[in-house]
Amino acid sequence: MGALTRAVRNMSRRKMRTSLVIIALGFSMAIMISIPAGIVANQTSTQSLTANYNSTITNMQEEINKTSTLIQVQTSSGGGMFSGGFGNRSGFQPGGFEQPVYINETVVEEIRSIENVKDAVPFLEASSNETTSETMSGPGGRNFTISRPLYSITGVCLNSSIVGNYSILPTNITAGRNLREGDSGVLLMSSNLTDYFGVGVDGQVEINGEPFTVVGIYEQTGQVGTVTRTVYMNISDAQAATGLTGNASRLDVYADNTADVVGIAEVIEAAYSELRVTTYNDRLGQLQNMQTMYNETLTNAQSTLSQTQAIAFQEVGVAIVATSLIVLFTMLYTVRERTKEIGVLKAIGFSNWSVMGQFVLEGIFMSLVAAVVGIAIATIGAPVFSSLLLPSINPSAPSGVPGRQTFIPGMSLSSTVAAAPDPQLMLLTIGAAVLLGALGALYPAWRASKTSPMEALRHE
Numbered sequence: 331m332g333a334l335t336r337a338v339r340n341m342s343r344r345k346m347r348t349s350l351v352i353i354a355l356g357f358s359m360a361i362m363i364s365i366p367a368g369i370v371a372n373q374t375s376t377q378s379l380t381a382n383y384n385s386t387i388t389n390m391q392e393e394i395n396k397t398s399t400l401i402q403v404q405t406s407s408g409g410g411m412f413s414g415g416f417g418n419r420s421g422f423q424p425g426g427f428e429q430p431v432y433i434n435e436t437v438v439e440e441i442r443s444i445e446n447v448k449d450a451v452p453f454l455e456a457s458s459n460e461t462t463s464e465t466m467s468g469p470g471g472r473n474f475t476i477s478r479p480l481y482s483i484t485g486v487c488l489n490s491s492i493v494g495n496y497s498i499l500p501t502n503i504t505a506g507r508n509l510r511e512g513d514s515g516v517l518l519m520s521s522n523l524t525d526y527f528g529v530g531v532d533g534q535v536e537i538n539g540e541p542f543t544v545v546g547i548y549e550q551t552g553q554v555g556t557v558t559r560t561v562y563m564n565i566s567d568a569q570a571a572t573g574l575t576g577n578a579s580r581l582d583v584y585a586d587n588t589a590d591v592v593g594i595a596e597v598i599e600a601a602y603s604e605l606r607v608t609t610y611n612d613r614l615g616q617l618q619n620m621q622t623m624y625n626e627t628l629t630n631a632q633s634t635l636s637q638t639q640a641i642a643f644q645e646v647g648v649a650i651v652a653t654s655l656i657v658l659f660t661m662l663y664t665v666r667e668r669t670k671e672i673g674v675l676k677a678i679g680f681s682n683w684s685v686m687g688q689f690v691l692e693g694i695f696m697s698l699v700a701a702v703v704g705i706a707i708a709t710i711g712a713p714v715f716s717s718l719l720l721p722s723i724n725p726s727a728p729s730g731v732p733g734r735q736t737f738i739p740g741m742s743l744s745s746t747v748a749a750a751p752d753p754q755l756m757l758l759t760i761g762a763a764v765l766l767g768a769l770g771a772l773y774p775a776w777r778a779s780k781t782s783p784m785e786a787l788r789h790e
Contacts (some may be wrong), residue, residue: 351660352700358653359479361715363759365642367751368716372638383624387617388705398588401595401610403441404580405431432577437602441583444597446590451492454485454568454580459538470507475575481523481559483537485568488513496582499562506531506546509562516545518562537561540571638720645719652767657693657770666776672781686779693771696765702761705756712751
């Protein structure tokens with residue numbers, strides 16, 4: 331009978347005990363697989379995070395550099411869905427919410443007439459009547475549901491001078507065309523709204539009850555989970571659809587020259603105390619502050635990753651020791667239990683090396699089976715094991731990233747990657763199982779080979 335056949339037969343003698351030992355070894359092997367997979371996932375996450383941060387800073391810097399003559403103007407409370415002319419601060423309402431304030435279009439003409447102002451471009455930003463519910467986690471692990479507008483509406487001025495001279499519309503059109511001068515009753519729609527409306531280019535949709543034809547679809551850029559749903563239309567159409575006729579949410583004021591920006595900003599602030607003015611220098615300062623916070627975030631992420639790797643080495647070491655000890659004690663017990671059998675084998679002519687090889691082979695085979703079980707467990711449970719045993723690296727960028735025409739609210743650059751063992755790691759685990767099985771069974775096998783046949787046969 332071959333040594334492998336005898337090893338399998340001997341393991342099957344105590345099915346329950348062998349199964350429990352294999353399961354215990356399997357979980358130990360699963361931990362040995364999951365922890366390196368978690369480290370790789372954290373490294374990938376940190377690298378992706380760094381790339382996202384650097385790309386964001388670079389893009390923002392490029393956009394800001396293109397807008398040295400741009401002065402952004404909006405009300406102190408920002409835009410929203412409620413109407414109200416400039417200077418008519420509504421304050422806190424009985425419900426506890428401050429209603430947004432809008433800029434009356436007569437103010438747009440007044441600002442446009444300021445000396446050295448090249449143009450003033452009004453925008454209307456509001457929310458749809460349709461809402462969607464989202465479940466969020468709160469303090470103490472409690473979940474709560476909030477209702478949010480399903481998409482946002484952006485009205486833009488579509489006269490020839492503005493459309494031709496300023497980048498006020500999305501450029502990454504994936505179907506149809508962009509908005510152009512004289513468009514009315516049509517809209518440009520973000521691609522993530524096509525499924526909701528169930529239409530494409532030339533399709534008919536209703537925005538707050540008003541009919542529109544889709545002339546184009548564009549792809550929004552940004553991090554997963556932060557891209558909003560937006561429709562663009564003529565500002566007059568947006569005013570009609572939202573009931574905000576004669577109002578704007580913000581203005582992009584362009585100076586004739588960069589040297590005129592400060593003077594124009596001072597005139598606007600002096601004449602209209604309700605307006606908040608942001609210039610190139612303001613945006614640049616905010617970007618520098620943002621970059622400082624990004625660098626701190628990346629430094630913290632790198633520090634956490636280093637700590638995670640140190641913890642991982644310790645935990646893998648514990649798993650290796652645990653695996654070796656499980657094999658050692660199991661085989662020691664097996665040798666003691668089969669002392670008389672060892673005596674019989676030696677009495678019929680088995681050499682010390684044959685006896686020793688059989689027990690080593692049993693340890694290796696048991697570890698191999700456990701490795702297969704561990705791979706199966708890790709394939710399913712690696713994300714759970716890695717999240718329980720390793721600190722997570724999931725920093726987020728601060729909100730208020732300065733953008734081309736306005737500020738991008740709450741832009742999150744967090745990057746997480748689920749731990750998943752790769753084939754190389756699985757093969758390495760199988761090799762480690764063979765080695766640990768052999769090492770763990772070596773001493774018990776040596777003891778078995780040194781057992782005297784006469785003493786073994788007298789053993790009860």
